[in-house]
Amino acid sequence: MFDNKEQSRTSIAELGEFGLIEYLTKNIKIHHKSTVKGVGDDCAVLENSDHQTLVTTDLLVEGVHFDMSYMPLKHLGYKAVMVNLSDVYAMNGMAKQITVSIAVSNRFPLEALEELYAGIHLACDTYQVDLIGGDTTSSTKGLLISITAVGEAKAEDIVYRSGAKPNDLLVVTGDLGAAYLGLQVLEREKQVFQVNPNSQPDLENYTYLVERQLKPEARKDIIKLFKDLEVKPTAMIDISDGLSSEILHICKQSKTGCNLYEDKIPLDQQVISTCEEFNLNSTTIALSGGEEYELLFTIAQEDYPKIKGNPNFTVIGHITEENEGKNLITRANQKIELTAQGWNALNKG
């Protein structure tokens, strides 16, 4: 019990988040036939007789994932639910239930928790999800939210990360980079406010960016649209850590390469103008900015007519054989290796 505490030390930061997860999960044994899929995708999949159950979980930590000086608690509650529902939609399933656990220091008044739960309830009502349980405890410091979402889908409808095939099209919903830029705008306003507490934030030119950061929406609508269009993606993932990081996940698990075309990446006009103002490269922001909760998916070429011209979708590249590598084709028609520089919570801690 009071053993020698000297141990060899390996830094967690060294491994990175994905390295750590891989390391910690490599020895997992599966005991039940009903565990169709455990660790390694957006959701776990459990077998039932008429459908499969999807389970996913996320942890949000104050000072790591959110800053309460510009994140209103109601928005935080809403966003915490979105993060989880997005993982269920990324399996082509429908989220049905969530559990919410919070650890909170006694410095929080009850009214603050009410605000937080108001956001959680709003998300549940809007997305038709049932809050079915949780745990509430004190923390020694700050606020922490742990949410688990349970969803369902027919076995034949579930889309894994591993199903992409060479020649499939790489498609993204919505536009990219806005949530990350929204965070930059809010950080700048916070600094201005700290210097001059009487300053009034002027966010008029950044409304879309700020909304994407503070009130992201999970793409339940896209899952319905897939059904209407009779499209089933071959692989899918939600964009929480940045486009490049997510593309690499699909390629790795599908054992493929890819060509991503820089000039195809969808950007909102506010993203372009704000990148100019902040002197940032908009492609870098779109590739690496996280917290988008858009869906990235691949479809067979023959399904292209079904999505062609639909404003929800942008074809940004295609899947190749694994030995062709993972490439970004620049506007200057140069082929460069796609690397993950995604938003990495572990490096921020």
Added chain:
Amino acid sequence: MFDNKEQSRTSIAELGEFGLIEYLTKNIKIHHKSTVKGVGDDCAVLENSDHQTLVTTDLLVEGVHFDMSYMPLKHLGYKAVMVNLSDVYAMNGMAKQITVSIAVSNRFPLEALEELYAGIHLACDTYQVDLIGGDTTSSTKGLLISITAVGEAKAEDIVYRSGAKPNDLLVVTGDLGAAYLGLQVLEREKQVFQVNPNSQPDLENYTYLVERQLKPEARKDIIKLFKDLEVKPTAMIDISDGLSSEILHICKQSKTGCNLYEDKIPLDQQVISTCEEFNLNSTTIALSGGEEYELLFTIAQEDYPKIKGNPNFTVIGHITEENEGKNLITRANQKIELTAQGWNALNKG
């Protein structure tokens, strides 16, 4: 965003854990027929065609729920799983899967996390549970573990807290008070060690108590035994917050009273001798000591012959009409009101 932050303030500690949970969950709306039971029992219950799914979640926070100076990480991992499995068994279900999320500061070396996961894997192997997902992130301070367990049971087998009826017998598994006393012994050794780091802890007389604190076992065996004995409890709960607190939960949700007999409460000999040594009242310890993970349940009188003489079970009282109150009948045959003084994480923060 930078609004007036002045708000009315109500202290969370004032409400207590259960008051807070009740407060935060009172407006929950249920959208799906498949949500058979949401917040308010050990587990949520979800409808499937051939069985029902059980979901439960718990959050363990360093400095609130555990002290790493005497809780080896492997034991902590094992215990964190037990806490959740115990909730599934308390519904008369079988735990099948868990998700594990951890927030950890960078001061932890990888080897420490390996130890933690070694305990989690051991628990999964021993209890035949699949680890199916989770989230790993950094914390600004300390270690936090959030586990969600998923289980299943046939609809007709599930036991809620609300099914107790007047004249039912009140039964407990195992014996009580040991886990709490184990904590007291470890706290004392920690203080001795802080004064004299060369001291060697002498735990010989407290082995059972320390084991109950550091390596509790969830009572999966009892669920199997119920099947063998063809007993279905009318109500059931696991003892995580102390016997009196759990009895009051059953009475409240079943709308009944109860008589609990002090002289029937099962105590191990080490509990009795250590209470004498620490000058503690063993009944108080048994009523209020938490973290037991024994099962408290009620059965119809006619089922008594099925459990009679079984060393796993002790009949400690019976259920009465609600207007008869919740009573402790002392050894001196006095009737006093049973009050909850359970282990309350929120008051410890």
